[in-house]
Amino acid sequence: MTDKSMTQRIGFVPVRNFALMSYASATEPLRAANLISGSPLYEVVPLSVNAASVSCSAGFDLKCQDLAETGDTFHTIFVCAGGGPADWAGADSLYPHLRKLARQGVKIGAISSGAYMLAAAGLLDHHEFTIHWEHAALLRETFPHLTPRQTRFVIDGARITCGGGVAPLDMMHALITDRMGADFARRVSDWYLHTAVGDSVDPQRGSSAERFGTHHRVLLSVLEKMEISIENPLSRDAMATWAGVSTRHLNRLFIEHQDTTFSSAYRAIRLKHARRLIEQSALSVSQVAFATGFSNAAQFSNAFTAFFGLRPKDARRAAKTARSAEYALE
Structure with missing residues (x-):
């Protein structure tokens, strides 16, 4: 373990359009730790290739030092990203x-x-890790041998990953606790009124009950099963058997509590997932179709168009245009 009297150098590598909230949530606890201890426990260093400045989600640039000149003087280096694939070019x-x-x-x-x-750098093979829920589907499709955990953060030996947003506050609390003890870490969290420190295994998103607007136990379990059974959708009969209810009862649950049918609810979940892939990935329409349980591209395109009111290629074009307009304002 690092000697507490030594300053730990913590590097942050921002990627174009990185989320300012995530960056602040990760770096500010380290600054507070220095203030509370009265000593330089941590040195925060922004890094980039060739020391180029990097723009953040708030529109201003962060000055960086050259990543190539870091050597092995750093304890940890975090890649901080946000946005989407166009930002990662x-x-x-x-x-x-x-x-x-x-x-x-x-x-x-x-x-x-x-x-x-x-x-993409091959640094997550054989490691547990997490990623922001919005990009989990894209990662799984691009790197099918990897499965992210949908938790707030994961510390797995030499790999430390976090879902972003305010979750870095929780992650830094854990890292500071490991180095300086729980009492000191609590003082740091209290500095930011961070009284409800999340655990690493806490979920990234609101509860299923909140997202789906129901507290019915069977219905929630079926809706959650739908979310993880997108590529190979289960039939209504198979889902009813899995849930331990009759097909008729399952149909009635959806009509009474969701004001829709089983098939319509399942298709909506799959199509919303498909739209994220269309807008965020370079996967072809056919690849997205198969990844979301449709038998062919034509069937998928028809369903997508009927649901969203525009074709998959138009949705991709619109997302690309919106990103270009955003960059033009920088």
Whole structure:
């Protein structure tokens, strides 16, 4: 364990349009730790390839030091990302540096969608990890051998990943506790009125009851099963058997509590998942169709168009145009 009298250098590698909230939630506890202790426990260093400044979600640039000149002087380096795949263009220039640092014994972490970069660099193989729920589907489709955990953060040896948002506050509480003890970590959290510290295994999203607007136990279990059975949808009879109810009773639950049918609810979940893939990934329409349980691209396109009022390729084009307009304002 690192000597408490030594300053730990913690590097943060922001990726274009990184989420400012996630970055602040990760760095501010370290600043507070220094203030409370009266000593430089941590040094926070923004890093980038060639020391280029990087723009954040709030529209201003963060000045960085050169990642190539870091050597092995860092305790941990976090890749902090947000946005979507269009923002990650060029991020592959990070990968050789991250792999080198990992070989040198530096702990490598990721915040929000930064785990996608770690996966692309081959640094998450044989490790438990998490990623922001919005990008979990894209990661699974791109790297089918990897399965992210949908928890707030995961500390697995030399890999430390976090879902982003305010979850880095919880992650930093755990890391500071490990180094400085629970009492000191509590003082840091209290500094930010962070009285309800989340556990690593806490979910990223609101409860299923909140998201689906029902507290019916059987219905919730079926809706949750739908969310994880997208590529190979279960039939109504199979789902009823799995839930331990009759098919007729299952139909009645959806009509009474969701004001829709089993088939319509399932299709909506699959199509919403498909739209995220269409807008965020480079997967073809056919690949998205098969990834969401449709037998062919034509069937998928018809269902997508009927549900959203625009074709898959138009949804992709609109998302790309919106991102371009956003960048033009920077």
